[in-house]
Each structure stands twice: as C-alpha cells, then as structure tokens.
Amino acid sequence: MKDYPDFDAGDLAQDESFIRWVKSPTPELESRWTAWLEEHPDKAEEVQEARRMVLAVLSEPERFPTEYQKEMMWNRVQREILLEEKPSVWQNNFLRIAALLLLSGGLSYFAFLYSQRNEAGLENSQAKSTIPEYSERVNNGKYPLKMILSDGSSIVLQPNSSLRYPQSFGSDSREVYLEGEALFDIARDPHRPFLVYANELVTKVLGTSFSIRAYENEPNVIVEVRSGKVSVFAQPTGKAVHTSDSPRREGLVLSPNQQAVYSREDARLTKSLFENPSLLIPEEEQRSFEFVDAKMGDVFAALEKAYGVEIVYDEEIMSGCYLNASLTDESLQVKLSLICKAVNATYEIMDTHIIVYGKGCTD
Amino acid sequence: MTECSDSVLWSGLKRGDRTAFSMLYQRYVGLLYNYASRICKDRDRIEDCIQDVFVALWKYRKNLAATTSVKYYLYRSLRSRIFKTAEDHEWNLQDGVSWDDMENLIDLSPEEELMSIESGDERTRKLKKYLHNLSPRQYEAIMLRFYDEFSYEEIGEIMGANPQSIRNLVARGLLHLRQYAQFLA
Known part of the structure; x- marks a missing residue:
C-alpha cells in the first residue's frame, strides 16, 4: 500500500x-x-x-472439534449421501442382501455390511486413516471389567460406566471418552499422549497408572494418580481441546499419591493428597523406617521419598530433635502422629503438603 | 502423503472424487467448527450445519463454480445455514463463565510469559477483555479479518454486506476497543 x-x-x-x-x-x-x-x-x-x-x-481461544466429533459428523454426511444416491446403491448386491437380512431381523449384520460398504467407497481416502472408528464398551454388570486397548494399555471399567475408544489409535494422540469410573494403566508412548475426556475434565498422560471418577450425576470429577505424572485440565462441556494446542491449557500436574478434584458447580480444579497415601517404594526398602537417634531432617526425607509427599517444617526449631522409632506398615497419618508425639510437634495436611509445627526439643 | 492444493481437491470434488471430498472435509472441518463457535453457542446446531454444508457440497458438486476460494465458499455456506436455522439467534460466546475463567487461572508457560511481556502484557490483556463488548457483527468481522485473513470483499460476501461497510465495521470495532481499554480499565 x-x-x-x-x-x-x-x-x-x-x-x-x-x-x-x-x-x-x-x-x-x-x-x-x-x-x-x-x-x-x-x-x-x-x-x-x-x-x-x-x-x-x-489470542481469542480456539475451539476445535474432537476426533470423535469429526468422525460422527463425517459418518452422518456419508449416510445422507448414501440415502441421496439410493437408486445406484440399490443395485449393489451387498445392500440387497443386507436388506433381506434386515427383514429377517439381522440388524447388526446390516450395520456390519453397511460399514464395509462405507469403507469401500472411501478406498485410498485420507478419512480412513485419520478418523479412527470408535467403539463403545459399557459395563452394566456388578463387577469391574478389564479391557485391553490396541496400544496395550489396560483399563478396569467399574460398574455403570462406559468407555468410547477407537479400534486403533491415530498417529499423534490416543483419545478416549469415559463416563463413570475407571482405573487406567497406560502403555508408555511419549509420541502419542493418552487423553481421557471425562465430563468437563481432560486428563493427559504419557504412560502411567491412575483412576478417574466422573459420573454424570455427581458434583465432582476426581483423578487419582498411582504412578508416573499426569496433567489435568478443565474444559466446558463438550468443547474438546485440540491436541496440538493443548499445552496452553494445562491445568495441574499430578504426582503419585496426589489427586485432582474438579468441582463441576463452580468449575474449580484443586489438587490434594489421597486420603490414604500408599507407599511408593518397594518393600525391601521399608527397613529405612527404623530410626535410631535419627535427625528429623532424615526422618522427613525418608517419608517424603516413600510417599511422594512434601513435608514443610522449621529446620532450626527441629534441629535439636532426634527420633528413636521403628515404623512399619502404619498409614502415613499414623506414622506422622507417632513421630510428632515423640518430638513434641503437631502436623496438618494442606493440599499436597504436610506441615509440621514443632516447639523444639530440649533435653 | 502429498499435499494437494485446494483447487486440485475442488476440481476433484466436481468430478465426483470421494477421496478429494473427504480430504476437503479433513482440511476444513476444524476451522469451520472454530469459526461457527464464535457466532453460535449451540454445539448441536454447529454440528448439524457443518454436516449440511458438506452434504450440499457433494449433492450440488456439478454446479460449483470453478474458481471459487474454497475456504471462503465454505465459510459463507456455513454462516448462512447457521443464521437460517436460528430463529432466535443469540449472541453469546461464553457458555456460562467457566472457559474464560479457566483460561485466566492457568499458568502461562515460560515462553508464553515472555511473549506476553514483549507484547505489552497488561494492555493486550485489557484489549482482549473488551473484545467481547463489541457488537456481534464487529466482533465477527474483526475475527474474519485478523484470524482468517479474508479480504474485505470476501468478508462482505460472507456476512452479506458491501466491502465498504465491512471496512467501517472493522474500523469502528477497533476504535471502540481502544476507547474501552483506555477509559474503562
């Protein structure tokens, strides 16, 4: 110009x-x-x-459809086109057989043939490789249901829950949709993050073990991490995040023994410890809970390592304290109570931290 | 995988090539959805309209003009469908408050933080905030111009107005934006 x-x-x-x-x-x-x-x-x-x-x-937020939405829309486009083109389709032998089967009640067989035909019509097309076919598994039974996905990840689906997943995953991400509750053990694949959409929460991992509880009729969505690291972010209902720009929206990063609770009513995401944190170290290392004239710094460090928690305390005040104790399979809370009692302190759990208030030790 | 240009796919579509059709769908469905969610809050309607656009594209493929810009054509068809189906078109970008609130709560990555400092941080944030106080048409025209880089002629066709009034719309929108950010902050 x-x-x-x-x-x-x-x-x-x-x-x-x-x-x-x-x-x-x-x-x-x-x-x-x-x-x-x-x-x-x-x-x-x-x-x-x-x-x-x-x-x-x-910098206005972008809202892209999820892979699943894209696939649903595409399927509906295909269906309408097929209906429009009825006369030529009618001559197709496959569909003629399908129609007969339909009359005799073979509805699912029809669906099968129909999808075969759909694929035939799209031979060599991009759509086939980029839009995965989604299946749905519903657990209406009384017992948890174990399933293995095509990438080797295993999932335990709780009763009254369902999971939508593609028969084979795409090349840049693995996306599934959960309603209800499930425990995930995800096969490691750094090039294809695993995303779980559950109500308004998206959980993203590379490979780890965690569980999600997201029932449609419950006020909270809860993600608990057993091993590895998991990131969790929220999104309003149905507005899925486009995977390529997801780093912008990462909410919380969870470590083992931590959980994220998403309150659906006020759209708030908070991080906290499990009610009962479990030991993260193998059993043979547990003898390190034998403390003989141990400095408090070492005691707390051992607990931090074993439970993946962070303990905050005043080093100066606690410097005169030594612990003699033999701790084994008590819960973290009991261990803390015993230790605190021994050294004249109290403790409090705040989000993912444990805060120890000591008065110091005098001999 | 070879990258086919829009015009190659377009002529493929006109010949009735299903592969070209599905590649066009793949290429544009995301952008169309994103655009639609800026002018319509009803997700089901967005999905329905996008489907209709592609069904019609296939159905009337023989009558398509040869030289059209594909993106512009799709945007225009989608928009007219959205407004046709909307008796009660409501202007509303946020579904409640959650999205934007969440965006603000989330920490910026170090690189992004750097970027926003470079770009005059506070001021940009204010401008961004008042973007939603513009009229729906001002907002839409500005997004089509800046985000999608359509020409004023194309925006005019998409939104059903002449190019000059789109120019005015954008100019007035930007002026309001500056004033809001200056005086209401």
Missing part, C-alpha cells in the same frame, strides 16, 4: 501487510516495517498499540 501518512493504530491494524508482520514476520516484512518506522518515528506508539490489538484478537 501507500505511505500511510495519517495512520493511527486502528488503520495500521487493518492493514493486511501489518497483520502478516505481527502474525508471522518474514525478513521482507520486517525490513519494510522497520523502514516505515524509521521514516515515521512519531508513529512508534501507534504501531505498538496496533500490534497489541492484533495480538489481542489472535
């Missing part, structure tokens, strides 16, 4: 070349706009403001 003589920020922000420059500067654009700025030094503030306007607009 021309010289932009009386341009203010609003005019600049509307200029195509200016927008490009802010979005993805090429050397060409860079030199062009630097030159312009040198010629018009009085416009520096206007340029800044225009930049901010463009950036503000570009």
